[in-house]
Amino acid sequence: MYRMKKQREQENVRNLALNTLLKIEKEGAYSNLLVNQVLKTAKLPLTDKGLFTELVYGTLQRKSTLDEILSEYIQMNKTALWLLMLLRLSLYQVLFLDRVPEHAVVHEAVEIAKQRSKGRLGSFVNGVLRNIIRNKEKILLVSGSFAKQLSFQTAHPFWMISYFKDNFGEEEAQKICESNLIPPKQTIRLNPLRTTRENLIRKMKEEGFTITPSDFLKECFINKQGNLALSQAFETGLFSIQDGSSMLVAYASDPKEGMKVLDCCGAPGGKTAHLAERMNGTGMVVSQDIHPHKVRLIQKNAKRLGLKNIVAQLGDAKCLTEQHPLKSFDIVLVDAPCSGLGVIRRKPEIKDEKTMEDLFRLQEIQQQILQSAAKLVKDGGRLIYSTCTIGAIENQNVIQHFLLQNPNFTRDSSLHARIPTGILNKRVQKEGELLILPHDFNSDGFYICALVKERIK
Amino acid sequence: MAIREIIKYPNPILEKEMRIVEQFDSKLKQILEDMYDTMVAYDGIGLAAPQIGLDAQIAIVDIDDQHGTIEFINPKIIAQSGSQIDIEGCLSFPNLYGDVRRATYVKIQAQNRLGKPFILEARGLLARVCLHEIDHLHGILFTSKVVKYYQPEELKDGKH
Known part of the structure; x- marks a missing residue:
């Protein structure tokens, strides 16, 4: 039987947030995907949609802080998962959401607890929450080392904070962690083959959306409200949904009409499409992924955008020479699999799931892919390496290692000339590299390095 | 996980009496997992086996309440x-x-x-969905019980 709209409206936003959090915890669902899916199907009123997103992301983002407090009031390992999650969710609102009155939080939590425990646990939840509220002032006043304080305030694990501190210093580390708590804005990339800036703004307005142009990139717009993936204009391929930082990859690659380009970790196809658009539908962008369903995703995107110069195919980026002749591409893009430390605002669970070991494990894969990709670059061609993570292990160290083993590649001294100056001026950038931290432009934390293959004389 | 295709009316399987399930094996488990994925993918709150083309008395219901997903094999209504x-x-x-x-x-x-x-008592919306799905297992479609149809436009104005 279908879920009817009327039946949906009986849904309570906190119950929905609780169910979503439980699903993320139990099934390891990616939070941004699940939140979008729920928002699409749940038909909450607009005001509740904002609250729902805030409740889910907020509770995930502050999980370690919330657990530290809760562990003083309850026996964490003896508490049922739904009850623990309900307490986290409620505590998050009490401590960090000013606009929700405390009594309302407690009341709702007690109702949900009663419903789920046949009445038994209502008074338990009431007791725990009221006890914490009484001590709220004291809880919020924390002292201690930099990492401890920052970890408490922003709920990042210690190792991650030290890693940020080692890489960028205390001040930047704090800014990174704080900006990771701010929910991301949806940004879109105009498809110049299908529309113009004026036309797109007008079309979106007709559909009830407000988009504002980005200060730095001409094809980028920022969405004010609502989900643009549900618009007619998206269906008809007028734009793609993509973060501003990711768009810089096409700037760094700068493909020309008629070129042959390889995007060897291409899915879901956002950067592939950007490259193909820049080539004005000419030449060829081969976009590969190791999973068949992701290859279909690239195909679907290319079709939606009307880009006939994209060839999506199955392939393992670690052994590219088995699939393509040596030196057969003008540009090869390695948008490598990574830990995602730059996109924590989109996927807060990264904070709990990733470990230092993961960074080293990923580094090995990144090196393998880069090594295999390098062989396909034509002499004088370009090799672009990018990740949505920050920190040396998966970025600068990978490049250093690569350059030592491949003396026929050098850092591309012309990279910075291809990047808009407003972006370049934000921080000191090394030759051939571009590093964006999440608080620089409220976009994803990102790393790009451009390398050039020697021309044989 | 697999999302199955939804069988649409007038496919004859929808109007047949379904067979009793006798084997409670890993195949049944797989069917139940697929039915869940399919129900969620199509924004359903209930799904019966004939709707994915299977001749078996299997139905699932999930209205996002404290019951979670309820799986019915060979269900019988014993009181209403x-x-x-x-x-x-x-x-x-x-x-x-x-x-x-x-x-x-x-x-x-x-x-x-x-x-x-097991025995389950349901009220309100949960009772409605259970009854709708159990009807499917006996080839009974909701259209045979509708007292008033709605035009799609009527549903857009926020009344429902």
Whole structure:
């Protein structure tokens, strides 16, 4: 039987947030995907949609802080998962959401607890929450080392904070962690083959959306409200949904009409499409992924955008020479699999799931892919390496290692000339590299390095 | 995980009496997982086996309440009472909605995925969905019980 709209409206936003959090915890669902899916199907009123997103992301983002407090009031390992999650969710609102009155939080939590425990646990939840509220002032006043304080305030694990501190210093580390708590804005990339800036703004307005142009990139717009993936204009391929930082990859690659380009970790196809658009539908962008369903995703995107110069195919980026002749591409893009430390605002669970070991494990894969990709670059061609993570292990160290083993590649001294100056001026950038931290432009934390293959004389 | 294709009316399987399930094996488990994925993918709150083309008395219901996902194998209605009228829609009839009279309370006996019998009492929306899905297992479609159809436009204005 279908879920009817009327039946949906009986849904309570906190119950929905609780169910979503439980699903993320139990099934390891990616939070941004699940939140979008729920928002699409749940038909909450607009005001509740904002609250729902805030409740889910907020509770995930502050999980370690919330657990530290809760562990003083309850026996964490003896508490049922739904009850623990309900307490986290409620505590998050009490401590960090000013606009929700405390009594309302407690009341709702007690109702949900009663419903789920046949009445038994209502008074338990009431007791725990009221006890914490009484001590709220004291809880919020924390002292201690930099990492401890920052970890408490922003709920990042210690190792991650030290890693940020080692890489960028205390001040930047704090800014990174704080900006990771701010929910991301949806940004879109105009498809110049299908529309113009004026036309797109007008079309979106007709559909009830407000988009504002980005200060730095001409094809980028920022969405004010609502989900643009549900618009007619998206269906008809007028734009793609993509973060501003990711768009810089096409700037760094700068493909020309008629070129042959390889995007060897291409899915879901956002950067592939950007490259193909820049080539004005000419030449060829081969976009590969190791999973068949992701290859279909690239195909679907290319079709939606009307880009006939994209060839999506199955392939393992670690052994590219088995699939393509040596030196057969003008540009090869390695948008490598990574830990995602730059996109924590989109996927807060990264904070709990990733470990230092993961960074080293990923580094090995990144090196393998880069090594295999390098062989396909034509002499004088370009090799672009990018990740949505920050920190040396998966970025600068990978490049250093690569350059030592491949003396026929050098850092591309012309990279910075291809990047808009407003972006370049934000921080000191090394030759051939571009590093964006999440608080620089409220976009994803990102790393790009451009390398050039020697021309044989 | 696999999302199966939804069988649409007038496929004859939708109007047949379904076979009793006798094997409680890993195949059944797989069917139940697929049915869940399919139900969620199509924004359903209930799904019966014939709707994915399987001749078996299997139905699942999940209305996002404290019951979670309820799996019914070979369900039987052992008591029902009361009467409520409310709108229903069915995954096998896209864009067709109508008011259906159902009991407000229902007591169901069924088996779980391991074959263990259980009894469930349901009220309100949960009772409605259970009854809708159990009807599917006997070839009964909601269209045979609709007292009033809605035009798709009527549903857009926020009344429902």
